[in-house]
Amino acid sequence: MHKKKTSVRRANIAVGVVLFTVVACLSLFERPRVRQPAGYPQLVSVQDFPTSPDWCPPPASAIRADTNLFSAFGNGSVYAGSPQSGETGVITRPPMRTIRDKDPIYSAVAVDTRYDEVILMDNNNWGLRVFNRLDNTPPDAPFTEPKRIIAGPETDIQFNNGVYIDPQNGDIYSVETDTGDKVVVFPRDAKGNIKPARILATPHRGFALAVDEEKQELFVGVQYPPEVAVYRKGASGNEKPLRSLQGESTRLSDVHGIAIDPKNKLLYTTNWGHVSDYRIVGTGRIEDPSISVYPLNAEGDTSPLRTIQGPKTQMDWPAQMTIDPETGDLYVANDIGHSVLVFKGTDQGNVAPRRVIKGNRTGLMNPSGVFVDSKNKELWVSNFGNSSADVFPLNADGNVAPLRTIRSAPSNKVSLKFGKVEALAYDEGRDQVWVPN
Amino acid sequence: MTHPQIAAFAREAKENQPPVRTIEGQKTLLSRTMHGFSYDPIHDEIVVNSPLSQAILTFRGAVNGEEAPLRVIQGPKTRILGMGYAALSTVTADPVHNEIFLPIGSGGYRGEGTGGPQGVLVFDRMGNGDVAPKRMLAGPDTQIRNSTPQVAVDPIHNLLVVKSNGLLIFDRAAEGNTKPLRVIRGPKTGGFGGGQITVYAEKGLILSNSMDGWAVWSINDDGDVAPRWRIPVKQITGGGQNSGIAVIPKHKEIMIASALQNRVLTFYFPELFD
Numbered sequence: 001m002h003k004k005k006t007s008v009r010r011a012n013i014a015v016g017v018v019l020f021t022v023v024a025c026l027s028l029f030e031r032p033r034v035r036q037p038a039g040y041p042q043l044v045s046v047q048d049f050p051t052s053p054d055w056c057p058p059p060a061s062a063i064r065a066d067t068n069l070f071s072a073f074g075n076g077s078v079y080a081g082s083p084q085s086g087e088t089g090v091i092t093r094p095p096m097r098t099i100r101d102k103d104p105i106y107s108a109v110a111v112d113t114r115y116d117e118v119i120l121m122d123n124n125n126w127g128l129r130v131f132n133r134l135d136n137t138p139p140d141a142p143f144t145e146p147k148r149i150i151a152g153p154e155t156d157i158q159f160n161n162g163v164y165i166d167p168q169n170g171d172i173y174s175v176e177t178d179t180g181d182k183v184v185v186f187p188r189d190a191k192g193n194i195k196p197a198r199i200l201a202t203p204h205r206g207f208a209l210a211v212d213e214e215k216q217e218l219f220v221g222v223q224y225p226p227e228v229a230v231y232r233k234g235a236s237g238n239e240k241p242l243r244s245l246q247g248e249s250t251r252l253s254d255v256h257g258i259a260i261d262p263k264n265k266l267l268y269t270t271n272w273g274h275v276s277d278y279r280i281v282g283t284g285r286i287e288d289p290s291i292s293v294y295p296l297n298a299e300g301d302t303s304p305l306r307t308i309q310g311p312k313t314q315m316d317w318p319a320q321m322t323i324d325p326e327t328g329d330l331y332v333a334n335d336i337g338h339s340v341l342v343f344k345g346t347d348q349g350n351v352a353p354r355r356v357i358k359g360n361r362t363g364l365m366n367p368s369g370v371f372v373d374s375k376n377k378e379l380w381v382s383n384f385g386n387s388s389a390d391v392f393p394l395n396a397d398g399n400v401a402p403l404r405t406i407r408s409a410p411s412n413k414v415s416l417k418f419g420k421v422e423a424l425a426y427d428e429g430r431d432q433v434w435v436p437n
Numbered sequence: 438m439t440h441p442q443i444a445a446f447a448r449e450a451k452e453n454q455p456p457v458r459t460i461e462g463q464k465t466l467l468s469r470t471m472h473g474f475s476y477d478p479i480h481d482e483i484v485v486n487s488p489l490s491q492a493i494l495t496f497r498g499a500v501n502g503e504e505a506p507l508r509v510i511q512g513p514k515t516r517i518l519g520m521g522y523a524a525l526s527t528v529t530a531d532p533v534h535n536e537i538f539l540p541i542g543s544g545g546y547r548g549e550g551t552g553g554p555q556g557v558l559v560f561d562r563m564g565n566g567d568v569a570p571k572r573m574l575a576g577p578d579t580q581i582r583n584s585t586p587q588v589a590v591d592p593i594h595n596l597l598v599v600k601s602n603g604l605l606i607f608d609r610a611a612e613g614n615t616k617p618l619r620v621i622r623g624p625k626t627g628g629f630g631g632g633q634i635t636v637y638a639e640k641g642l643i644l645s646n647s648m649d650g651w652a653v654w655s656i657n658d659d660g661d662v663a664p665r666w667r668i669p670v671k672q673i674t675g676g677g678q679n680s681g682i683a684v685i686p687k688h689k690e691i692m693i694a695s696a697l698q699n700r701v702l703t704f705y706f707p708e709l710f711d
Contacts, residue, residue: 077708080665083658086625089666091706094673096690099450100700107439123439124699158697161439177438179678179697205438205469223438223469224489254468254489274468274489278525278544279551282513282567284491286466316463316503319439335440336462336503368439384440414455417440418699423527423633424692425476425483426683427445427498432457433683433692434483435701436443436471 099435101416103143103409104129108320108369109382109389110165110172112188117147118406119172120382120389121160121369123419127151128160128172128186129408133376136404137388143408152193156184159420162209162221162320163369171197175206175220178420183209183220198236203229208258208269208320212296217242219258221269225278226252228269230299247301248277251292257321259330261345265296266305268345270318270332289315291332291343310350314341319368319384324394326374329354333367333381340367340381342397357381359399363390366417378403386413438469443485446701448685448692462503466494472680473527473587473633480562482507484530484537491517493528493537493560510537510560512567518553519544526585527633533592534609535562536571540586540599556581557588557599559612576614580605585631587646593638596656600634600645606656621654623661632680632696639686642709646680651693653709668693668704676700686710 081088105124112119116133129146137144150172151157158180164173170188181204184196200218206229208221216233220241227246231239245267246252254272261268273287290309294302309315316336323330328345332353339358343351357379358364366385373380377394387409390402407413419437426433444456460467460483468489475484481498492511496504511517519525519541528539537560543550556575560568574597575581583601590597595609596618603622607615621643632646641656642665650670654662670679670693679702681694689707694700 078666080653080708081663082665083662086663088627088652088663089708091666091668091704091708092673093705095693095702096705097449097451097703098700099446099454099703100452100698102452159438272468273463274487276489276491278519279553281516281518281553282491282511284487284489284511284517286487286490286492286511289463317440317461366440416444416453416455416699417442417459418444419439419441420696421694421699421701422472422678422680422696423474424681424683424694424701425474426448426685426692427476428478428685428687429481430445430498431448432445433448433701434443434445434474434476435456435681435694436474436485437438437441437469 099416101418103387103413103415105384105415105417105419106369106382106387106389106408107161107384108163109371109380110163111371111373111380112165112170113167113373113375115170115188118380118389119163119165120406121163121174122151123160123384125151126157126160127155128157128163128174131406134404135406137407139411142410144406148191150186150190150192150194154193154195155186156180156182156196156199161207164209164211166211167213173209173211173218175202175209177205177207177223181206183218200231200235201238203227207256210258210260212260212262214262219260219267221255221258223254223256224274226250226255226271228252228255228258228267243299245294245298245300245302249301249303251290251304251307253287256319257332259321259323260296261323261325261328262296263325264328264345266345267294267296267298268292268321268323268330270321272317289318291318291321291330293345306348308343308347308349308351312350312352314339314353314356320370322370322372324372324374331370331372331379333370335366335368335384338364338366340364340370340379355397357392357396357398357400361399361401363388363402363405366415384417385415387415388413441467441469441471443467443471443483448688458501460496460500460502460504464503464505466490466492466506466509470526472585473529475528475530477530477532479532482530484528486525486528486539488519488525491515491519491525493539508563508565510564510566510568514567514569515560516558516570516573517541518551527587529588529590530562531590531592531609532562536560537562537564538588538590538597540588542584542586543582544584550584555583555586557586557597572612574607574611574613574615578614578616580617580620587632587634589634589636589643591636591638591641591656594641594656596636598634598636598643598656600629603629604634604643604645604654619657619659621658621660621662625661625663627652627664627667630680632678633682635682635684637684637686637709640710644682644684644691646682650679651682651691666708668706670695670702674702684709
């Protein structure tokens with residue numbers, strides 16, 4: 001009985017293949033006849049490229065059910081155009097697979113202490129997510145719903161990395177690193193797909209933000225060519241910076257974080273060590289990552305007052321940075337180290353951090369943003385690697401569990417850490433595709 | 438750019454499926470703006486540029502995690518300059534002829550370019566340290582005039598394709614101020630985007646980022662020629678800047694990196710391979 005069914009199935013398949021081939025060939029023969037005189041050359045046949053075989057309907061062996069996906073798309077082969085016809089075969093079938101991260105990838109964090117709200121920057125979906133400061137995602141919950149989301153094409157948020165919350169009115173400042181080249185400012189209660197209240201054009205690759213409230217100045221750290229551009233806090237449009245710190249003597253390089261200490265009138269930057277002058281051949285070199293310290297009013301090609309640099313520092317892709325104005329402690333999100341490094345603002349040279357928050361209990365995974373909540377004596381850390389933010393006591397040290405965690409994905413989440421994927425390379429031997437950010 | 442990793446995914450990976458390995462961290466010397474690079478299947482190596490430090494990095498194919506490159510081409514003898522805006526954002530390898538091709542553009546940061554030549558530097562694949570290029574293709578006759586030229590090599594037909602206001606097709610070994618053999622340019626082409634190009638040498642086809650997605654020409658096309666095929670990715674998926682490409686003959690697929698939507702799309706495209 002089984003053999004009989006198999007035979008019938010094989011016969012049906014054979015009939016199907018024959019019918020397909022006949023129909024396909026007939027349609028090829030019919031092709032010239034459907035053409036109408038047009039007074040210009042038309043496609044009547046497709047000739048082989050000099051290096052390729054004839055283009056013709058696929059033979060039966062090429063359309064096995066396990067390899068032919070046309071039925072899934074509901075359409076068939078698209079013939080190539082030719083220079084003679086001026087026509088082009090247009091492929092409109094949808095993609096069969098997509099590699100992407102559906103969850104937020106958090107690049108930075110800030111707290112509005114007046115309203116007890118936390119703002120997380122979603123670099124993946126181009127948005128800002130607002131949570132209650134005391135939210136704490138239960139271990140078995142898939143995620144915590146944000147109170148508000150600011151996202152959509154009207155917002156102009158694009159690959160956002162630096163965030164600042166105005167302590168007086170709650171305005172939210174966001175710097176758009178790559179395709180945006182701007183700082184956008186929203187009112188505290190903004191939500192949805194809304195236009196920013198104000199837009200300031202900034203240099204390409206702006207990455208980090210800080211504000212000197214006393215002098216009402218907005219600092220924008222720029223990755224490359226490395227620079228700290230200082231604007232009026234209320235600047236908008238194409239307003240020029242008040243001053244700019246840049247040049248070989250500054251030792252700025254691929255700036256990822258900036259912090260200001262208004263009490264001691266100091267400016268700090270984290271640098272990744274990629275150095276070059278794009279106008280001069282062969283000036284590229286790679287240095288250890290560093291923190292450099294400048295007078296708050298530094299401008300031009302000013303040398304740092306001091307630097308923190310060397311293997312003892314443990315810095316490995318140091319990202320955003322913040323300072324506790326009361327203690328002078330400098331907190332650095334240390335991406336590859338899965339740690340937060342705490343230095344004294346007065347440290348210099350190849351020094352070990354005073355404290356290191358690191359370990360399996362911390363929940364830290366590729367931390368990229370830090371914020372000191374002086375009012376509540378808490379340290380906030382956003383994790384690029386797992387769609388979450390952790391809160392620690394301000395004096396945390398070692399392998400300590402966070403006080404609270406806000407997750408936007410399940411607790412076992414491993415982020416794809418995508419950030420503007422622009423190129424691909426395929427490794428056929430391993431059947432893997434390489435994707436750079 | 439927050440985290441300039443290079444991540445390897447299983448070809449059939451889907452949404453939320455993490456990479457099988459990544460290259461990341463200080464020791465890798467990677468920097469942002471990796472807009473075109475190569476996997477070399479003959480020597481099992483990855484060749485990528487580190488634009489912010491004017492370097493070309495070569496990693497072993499099985500690289501995983503924070504691993505130093507096998508070789509680094511960097512220094513004054515290399516003649517590498519950039520990257521003002523993005524003059525130095527791509528690199529490609531020709532494993533058959535043991536060469537690395539590095540296009541250099543004008544940049545154009547804030548309207549100010551590098552002031553240097555616009556062309557292609559060719560290095561020995563095994564070059565390491567401060568080494569001079571084997572040859573340089575540049576000059577007015579080359580027609581390479583672009584802030585970010587892109588290159589692809591066809592080792593079978595011995596051709597070098599440069600995307601610079603069109604597709605310029607040279608002899609692979611061209612050097613100096615050499616005219617292209619053929620130029621694909623004009624309104625019928627539909628225009629070119631800023632992303633990668635690649636050559637599917639077995640079929641003699643050029644795949645180029647276009648204004649609305651991807652387009653395919655023959656290496657023998659010349660002049661104002663419409664593409665053989667076009668994939669209007671933006672129209673299909675809604676996502677812009679679909680700038681990266683990988684050709685996968687074994688599975689009759691192409692993969693496209695959609696930069697503005699942080700995703701990699703796989704299209705079934707048997708017509709390209711049959």
